[in-house]
Amino acid sequence: MDAGTFLLIASSGIVVVAISHFLDRIWASAVPFHAVYLFIRAPGVILHECAHILGCFLxxxxxxxxxxxxxxxGSVTYSRPAIPFLGDVIISTAPLFVIPLALSVMTWFFAEYAGCVFPVFPVTLTSQATFMDLGGAISTLFFDNLVSRFNGWFLIYLYLTVSLVLSVAPSTQDMKNAAEGSLLLILAGIIVVWSGIPWAEAAAEELVRLLGYGFMMGLVFGLIAFIVSLPPAAWHLVRRGW
Structure with a gap:
């Protein structure tokens, strides 16, 4: 795996987290009633905490x-994990991977049982052209389910997607908990690359590939939620006099 691909994968992870934080702030500011905001957030927050619970078990x-x-x-408080440093990383970042996986399962369910039509999304980041393919697929998604043939179930799908995307990003406390372990993992990765050991390099490359797949799923759903959030974002700007 070349440095360009690695940077692309790392950048996609940062974008996924940034989209989640940004959209959460938009909805919190744009929704006039706090109860409505809580209704939007509820499924995502619950799944976010369940991901932490799963991380604790693991x-x-x-x-x-x-x-x-x-x-x-929501919150989950726990004792020190049995796996030092790495355990905190797994627990703290679990929502970043569990929620996109749940969204993928949800997408399959709505396609199989609710008649929603989903295009084939890119599953890996190989080049900047992937983003162009992703944009085209998302445009097709909205057109097929809202314009070409309106499907009311798709609105529920969009609600759940927005809710879960708002809770993808680790909280500030999550990032603090994972800081030491993350630095150690980065250092270990650098050592592996410099070591030149074939099996170690292959294992590291496979790990990065899996991370890229998870980040790509998060990016797909994050962009879908971003499009849904454009009206409240515009309303937020109007209220601020922009």
Whole structure:
């Protein structure tokens, strides 16, 4: 894997997190009633916390308290995981991978049982041309389900997509918890690349490929949510006098 592809994958991960944070702020500011905002956020927050719970189970961390949803969001408090450093990374970043996976399953369900039509989305980031293909696929998605043949179930799909995308990004506390482990992983990756050991390089490349697949899924759904969020974003700007 060349440096350009790696940077493209890393950039896509940053974009996924940025879209999630940005859209959350837009909806929080644009929705006039807090209860409506909570309704929009609820499915995503609950799944976000469930992802942390799954991370705790996988890393041997003992769960102390769970708040799946409240007016202030949700939270999962836990003891130190059995896997040092890496465990905190897994727990803290679990929503970044679990939620796109859940969105993929949801997409299959709506295609199979609700009659929604979905184009073939790119599954890997290989070049900048991938983004052009992605844009075309998303345009086709909205046209096929809202213009060519209106499907009311697609509106529910969009609601759930927006809700889950708003909760993809790790919270500030999540990022603090994962900071040390993330730095160690980056350092380990650099050492592996410099080592020149074939099997270690192959393992690292496979890990990066899987990360790229997860980030690509997150990017697909993030852009769908971004398009849905354009009207409230415009309303937010109008209210601010722009």
């Amino acid at each position: 890393t041997g961390a003992r769960i102390r308290n769970i708040v799946l949803f409240s007016q202030d969001g």
